[in-house]
Amino acid sequence: MTAQTIDTDTVTTLVESACAAPSLHNAQPWEFRYVRNTGVLHLYADLARTLPRTDPEKRGLHLGCGAALFNLRVAAASAGLEPVVRLLPDPNDMNLLAEVQLSGTAHPDTALARLRPVIHCRHSSRFPYRDVEIPVAVRERIFGAARTEGAQLLFPSAWHVQEIVELVRDAEGREAHDPKLRSETVQWTRTEAVDPAEAADGVPAEAFGPRQRGTTAPVRDFTAGRPMPQRGWASFEKNPHIALLGTDHDRPADWLRAGQALQRVLLQATMDGLVASMTSQPLEWPETRWAARDPLSAMAHVQMVLRLGYGPEGHPSPRRPVAEVLDIV
Incomplete structure (x- = not known):
């Protein structure tokens, strides 16, 4: 598989995994744009989802988008792709947080890929935990x-x-x-x-x-x-x-x-x-x-x-439909 042959379903699946990431107040402040002819997936900050009083410097926004970026890398590795990431690639557009070049590889990152099954299992648990040591x-x-x-x-x-x-x-x-x-x-x-x-x-x-x-x-x-x-x-x-x-x-x-x-x-x-x-x-x-x-x-x-x-699993928080956050051009 090469960058030029990645299909819409694969890109949609990658972004769906990315969107399972945590974010401040679960605002999900991210947008994605996939450019078919370059095989590059762009991650943008969604400024309509900022928290100006809680997060005036947008530090929390960047943390959430970084978490989404990591999920994307995990899902890409699991799909046999090599995600090559450039952070803040355009100094004239600070809302463009990352570019991810997606291409096929004979040797996907197995350390990343093995995390794929738990992406949708991770939920914040705000319940009491047991008073036991972590090994x-x-x-x-x-x-x-x-x-x-x-x-x-x-x-x-x-x-x-x-x-x-x-x-x-x-x-x-x-x-x-x-x-x-x-x-x-x-x-x-x-x-x-x-x-x-x-x-x-x-x-x-x-x-x-x-x-x-x-x-x-x-x-x-x-x-x-x-x-x-x-x-x-x-x-x-x-x-x-x-x-x-x-x-x-x-x-x-x-x-x-x-x-x-x-x-x-x-x-x-x-x-x-x-x-x-x-x-x-x-x-x-x-x-x-x-x-x-x-x-x-x-x-x-x-x-x-x-x-x-160690304690009870957290309740899942809602997610925006992929169609709202992904644009394929």
């Missing part, structure tokens, strides 16, 4: 997943985990006093069940998880002060396994790399039987983002806070 071998595999994509992953010390929990609580307090930020959260989250056929984005009520008795785990509360009587309460793990994903630099290209690293970590964790949730809340405020750094590590810029462990 060293499993930790090493997820560390390696981040390193392969040019990022760092670390499990901070117990005292810094508590600091992260406090930073999440602090960020929630800041959000509670910011009407524009609360309004943005309300726009992208739903406190009541909605017919799946009518929802294509945002965080559904079923994915919120229960309220915490006490605050021991860094889990974002999407209610934004809205009543939700049907939502229960639960005790979460006392010793959560918190990981920080970070990079040496903090530019748009680094955010895209971090998004790819994040998705590789999440897929590897899913393969190893772990569930995960993410929160960027303490990273959305400059003061608390700096404090999220582990001072005992060399990590320069924290890009995401992950909670990993």
